[in-house]
Amino acid sequence: MENTAVKKVFDISLLRRIFTFAVPYRRSFYLSMFLTVLLAVISPMRPYLIQLTVDKYIAGQLMQMLITITIVQVILLLLETVMRFYFSYLTNWLGQSVVKDLRVTVYRKIVRLNLGFFDKTPIGTLTTRTINDIEAINDVFSEGLISIIADMLMIIAILVVMFIEDWRLTLISLSPFPVLIIATYIFKESVNKSFYRVRNAVSALNAFVQEHLTGVAIVQAFTGEKREYARFRQINKEHRTANIDAIFAYSVFFPVVEIILxxxxxxxxxxxxxxxxxxEVTQGVMIAFIMYLNMLFRPLRMLADKFNTLQMGMVASERVFRILDSDDYIDDSGTKDAAGMKGAITFDHVYFAYKDAEYVLKDVDFSARPGETIAIVGHTGSGKTTIISILNRLYEIQKGRILIDGTDIKEFTLSALRSxxxxxxxDVFLFAGSVYENVTLRNPAISREEVEQAAKLIxxxxxxxxxxxxxxxxVMERGSTLSxxxxxxxxxVRxxxxxxxxxxxDEATSSVDTESEMLIQRAIDKLISDRTSIIIAHRLSTISKANKIIVLDKGEIREMGTHEELLKLEGFYYKLHSMQFKQTGVI
Incomplete structure (x- = not known):
């Protein structure tokens, strides 16, 4: 599980990067900033107008002017209400627009990553990055930086007006502020730590639930429900505790603010x-100052919370950008098209390791002519499946070359090569959807007639x-309703x-019943006709007709030849063959 440590200082470069995603919506961003300034100017006007009303028009019994200024105040209040509504709507719209674009960008990146990245990153963690963390970035716009700037400008505007009105009364009114600053700092730090714990707990919950729902059959088969339930309770308890700590901080802070007010x-x-x-002071000034203080404390109550929201959005963005910055992907700088590919394959002294220099394939060297069938056999973990993974460029090799029709596979575009x-x-993966959608992979260019023709052909x-x-x-998720x-x-058919x-x-006839195996074998015969084929199988009887059989052991080619040639050697292949057929006496 990936944990994120608490950071004390905002990363300005990170914040700047977040806002680069707002560039396509810069008009909305600039408009929201303009509204921020406008609201900061308008906010202190209503208390001032009330002060003017009390001191001048009510005291002077100027009824006509009193009616006029009351109408002005109502209009000003309506205008401020409309502007606040539009400001709130605009910042949330901006945040959701950025989230939409960022989520698409992250998903596009994830599906292009090297499979090695997925080998070491839990799927639940990636789910958290793509959904929860990106949603937290929305708060940077809706409740974070723009909102903080709006509150700060309003506080400054109110303080300026208060000092202009009566600086001594202002200083007396603000004398408890040092206590508020200390309380705000303590609250901010407490909630900040709790939020980090909440984020890490959410990531752990997503990873745990995703993994165990996928493997629920194994959990049930080995009666592990109680053990896994206990683990889930522990992770969930940490999530609850972190949230309760944040709630406690809020429960203490807001009453403290009210007391200070x-x-x-x-x-x-x-x-x-x-x-x-x-x-020395008019009644209107006193009334206005009461309103000023209430208007001043309202944003101050939420400022620390908004700073935490901003920082949590930045933490989330850091996690998201870590995925976007990952260089763990297959280089797709090739330019060649694969049109007319004949299928001649050459492995030229290939070395491959999933981790550092722990090679799982060592000096693998073989070739296949167009239309030939190559069979690869060996014990579990010998590197059979790895060979087909690197041929498809799902992983990059460390040494050697892989050629198709004499061209290094790196020179092809990935889409051309894999097509x-x-x-x-x-282990066939099927998506939730119809058989037709699974066969076509939702490619609209493939018609129903083409699908039926392919099915009939095999x-x-x-x-x-x-x-x-x-x-x-x-078909249900992962094809669970099918054998x-x-x-x-x-x-x-696909x-x-x-x-x-x-x-x-890859092991296409393993673990199936006899009837299915007969259908599969007939389908295989149709499929490999006139195609270069690589067959990986434990059942040696299915590969006896292969043009070439490669015997792998611990990542190295031990033997290579036809079925008859390898039996005559009485080596690795002979031993494998003997082990499978010793009960029937067929060798």
Missing amino acids: AISLGLMVWWGANKVLNY KIGVVLQ GLHDFILQLPGGYDYQ LGQRQLISF ALLYDPSILIL
């Missing part, structure tokens, strides 16, 4: 009453029609539909 008002009345009696390599994996059309709804049968064999058959030049079959 009451003290300020009390001091102002005590001192101002004497001045009123001595005709010509069809893959059927042992003899699976009747099988699909047997499903309820046929091609419109709704392993059924999922593999659907993936065969592979054929894209008409690849190179076909990769």
Whole structure:
């Protein structure tokens, strides 16, 4: 789980980067800033007009002017209300627009990342980054920086007017402010730490829930419900505790602010009453100062909270930008198209490691002519699946070269290369949706007729029609309502539909019933016809007709040849073959 430590200082460069996403909406941003300044100017006007009304028009019994200035105050109040509504709407609209663009940018980045990134990053953590953290960035606009600037400008404007009106009364009224500053600082630090804990707890919760819902069958099969429930309770308890700590800080801080406001008002009345009696301060000034203090304390109550909101938005943005800045992706600087690819494959002394120099493939060197079938066998962990992963450039190799038709695969664009390599994996992934959508991967350019033609070509059309709804049968998430064999058959149609030049079959006939295996084997025969094929299989009987069989052991090629040639060697392949068929006596 990734934790984020508490930071004390705002990163201005990070804040600037957040606001670069607002550039397409700069007119709205500038308008919100203009409204900020305008509201700061208008806010102190109403108390001043009330002061003017009491001291001049009521005292002078100028009824006509009293009616006029009352109408002006009503108009000013309506204008301020409309402006505040528009300011709030505009800042939230701006935040949501930025969030929309940023979420698309992050998702586009994630789907292009190297698979190695996903090997070391929990999916739940990425979910948090894409949803929760990006949503927190919205608060930078709606409740963060712009709102803080608006409050600060209003506070400054009110203080300026108060000092102009009566600097002595202002100083008396603000004498409790040092206590407020100390209370605000303590509140800010307390809530800040709690919010960081909440963010980390949310990330841990998302990662835990995603992982355990995906693996719920394993949890239930090994009766691990109680153990995992206990772990979940612990993570959830930390989330609750962090939130309660934040709530406690709020519960203490706001009453303290109210007490300080009451003290300020009390001091102002005590001192101002004497001045009123001595005709040194007017009644209108006293009334106006009461309004000024209330207007001053209103943003001060929320300022510390808004600073925390801003900082949490920056923390979230730092996590999001960490993904955007990740260089753990496949370089797609190639320019060649794969049109007309014949499928000649060459592995030229290839070395590959998932981590540092811990090579899982060592000096792998072989070739396949167009239309040949290459079979790769070996014990679990020998590197079979890794070979097909690096051929597809899902990972980058450290040494050597991989060539197709004599061209380094790095010279092809990723989309061109992968469009010509069809893959059927042992664990077929199906998305929630219809069979048709899973076969086409929602590519609108592929028609229903093309799908049916591909299914008929490999003899699976009747099988699909047997499903309820046929091609419109709704597959549940990960294809849970279909058997392993059924999922593999659907993936065969998907592979054929894209008409690849190179076909990769990874354990395609493992763990299926006899009937499904017969269908799969017939589909395989159709698929590999006139295509360069790489077949990975534990069942050696399925690869006996391969043009070349490669025996891998601990990432190295131990033997290579035809089925008959390898049996004559009586080496690794002979031992594997003997182990599988010793019970039947067939060798």
